[in-house]
Amino acid sequence: MLLKQKPKTLFLSTFLISSAFFSQAHNVSAGYQKPDDPLVVQNLEQWQDLKFGLFMHWGTYSQWGIVESWSLCPEDESWTQRKPEHGKSYSEYVKNYENLQTTFNPVDFNPQKWAEAVKKAGMKYVVFTTKHHDGFAMFDTKESDYKITSAKTPFSKNPKADVTKEIFNTFRKNGFRIGAYFSKPDWHSENYWWPYFPPKDRNVNYDPKKYPERWENFKKLTFNQLNEITSNYGKIDILWLDGGWVRPFRTIDPSVEWQRTIKVEQDIDMDKIGTMARKNQPGIIVVDRTVPGKWENYVTPEQAVPEHALSVPWESCITMGDSFSYVPNDHYKSSQKIIETLIKIISRGGNYLMNIAPGPNGDYDAVVYQRLNEISGWMEKNQSAVFATRSAVPYHYGDFYYTQAKDGKTLNVFHIDDKTDYETPSFLTFLLPENFRPKTLKVLGLASKIQWKQVGNTMEIQLPEERTKLKFATVIQMTN
Structure with a gap:
């Protein structure tokens, strides 16, 4: 419930809310550290002018119409329940899930259609999932054959097979700032989930201190793939790193429930990664989600809006439907609800990153375009009160x-x-x-x-x- 307070009281609460909000909200960390790189400061200021962005979760999982990646993770979560028709045992399920690579063929993929629709609705930047936790690369990585451009994937024969390149180039030409989502954990990599041990939860399934060579190989994979993304895909403005359980053990916040499940050191050397990314892309905003310090340039509440203005740069990532990934017959929020959410977010100083999930054919549901068209009519009249x-x-x-x-x-x-x-x-x-x-x-x-x-x-x-x-x-x- 939003509090109806007099202005002076509400102004005070702006500064009192941070510790309670940061400790309770999913995917938000305390201890924000302001960047000191002038180019990053400038980029962050310009990003705060944009207000409304597009988030896209897309991968082979869209063919089953299930939650992205999480059904592979043996944690007792309601949204990860596996359907029996996809595999009677866990090992059979994983095999069938990974075999989705061999049938993924989104022939209706047309990023220009997306860019035109969301631009009219007022969106000014895009964050695309180049790799989610399942490890399937939606870009042409040289580090793995588990990728959309592999010969195993039917869509690899399409001239637009490197969908990350197509999306980034198309949206950039349409005036968008570009953000690359990348999952730090990789559940497909034998150097993260080592087949010698069964995975127990979302975390690495061995102790990196006991097997340092294996962990070092995983760090190399992460570094090399991020080097590919920041070197080979044109100008990138935001590096959006998910999977905050991959972090130095000393940064764990025991007041956050999911962080209490982290039992081992998972330091991937963010200083090395961030320095490389800034060398490749001067001024790039790095968002190492939930890990406080120099590489979390803005904070990212998920499926939630802070009740008060925050004194740090922030962005709420919220789905247009119920799910981040494509689900048949999803329940999409009304245009009124989307606009109300945008208003609440910008009044508290944040950005609204709205997720729209393409389906297995490579396009949005028809209702998505209807919503975007309705929002564009409102935005055309009211944009001067929203942006900058x-x-x-x-x-x-x-x-x-x-x-x-x-x-x-x-x-x-x-x-x-x-x-x-x-x-x-x-x-x-x-x-x-x-x-x-x-x-x-x-x-x-x-x-x-x-x-x-x-x-x-x-x-x-x-x-x-x-x-x-x-x-x-x-x-x-x-x-x-």
Whole structure:
């Protein structure tokens, strides 16, 4: 439940929330360390202007319509349950899962179609899963034959077989910033899950201190594949590293439940990896998720939105459907819900990375394009209140959410209603920041002149009949 507090109280809570939020939310770590590389600082500032990004989980698993990778992991999690028709035993299941490589042929793959649709909806950067935990590379790695460009994979004969290259090049040409998701753990690698031992959970299944040569080989695999991605795929702006259990043992936060399962040292030498990535891509943002320190340049709450503004760069990764991976007949969020989520996130200073999962044929569900088209209609009218903005006191008050231009001269106030299909009220009243004296006021998307008056630090607005054509939210824009 969002708290309805007066501005001064809410402003204080901005600084009090961090420890509680960081310790409880999935995939968020405490102890943020601000980068000191000027190019990284500049890139991070520009990234914070983008606000809305596209996340894509895609791999061979889309053919079964199951959760990405996790069914391989023998942890007792409800979302990882294996279907009997895919294998009666664990070993049979793994064999059949890995055999999906031999049938993966997404012939409808057309990244230009995706780029055009999401660009109209206001998305300005893309983060694509080059390799998930299952180890299947969606790029042309030289380190493994478990990849989309292998002769074992039917799609390898397609001229667009290196889908990572196609996606990055296409989206870059369409003006997007480029992010490469990469899983640090690799459950296909015999140097992470050594066949000599059965895997017990998501972690390495042997003790790297007892078998240092095997762990060193795994570190080389990780380094070499990340070197390939940052060397061979054009300009990359973000290196988004998942699998935070692969980390130095000293960085474990025992207050986080999943980190308590880490029993052995899994240091892959992020200093070496990060230095290499910055040499290949000067100024690249590195996101070593949940591992506090110099290589976690922004924090990444997953499927959650912080209740308050945060004082560090952050991004919520949230699915458009229920799943990060393709599931037939998924339940997609309404356009209103997506826009409400975007408003809440940007009012608290974050970015919204919305995941859309392509299917086994290489395209999105038709309903995805419908949602994107509806969002584009709203974004066309209201984008000036969304992009290149920052959070503004009082952040959130009742059903109102605030952003401001970076120079502080323009204030944007969003009105939403979580409970209903949105209808703009005829009368709106909300708080203004202290010392803000509006000189002009308009409602984005309305041509009519708006009647308004300021009483102390309260704004009162009478809206015309024309208001009925507004959808999803009302956006008031004022200059000081």
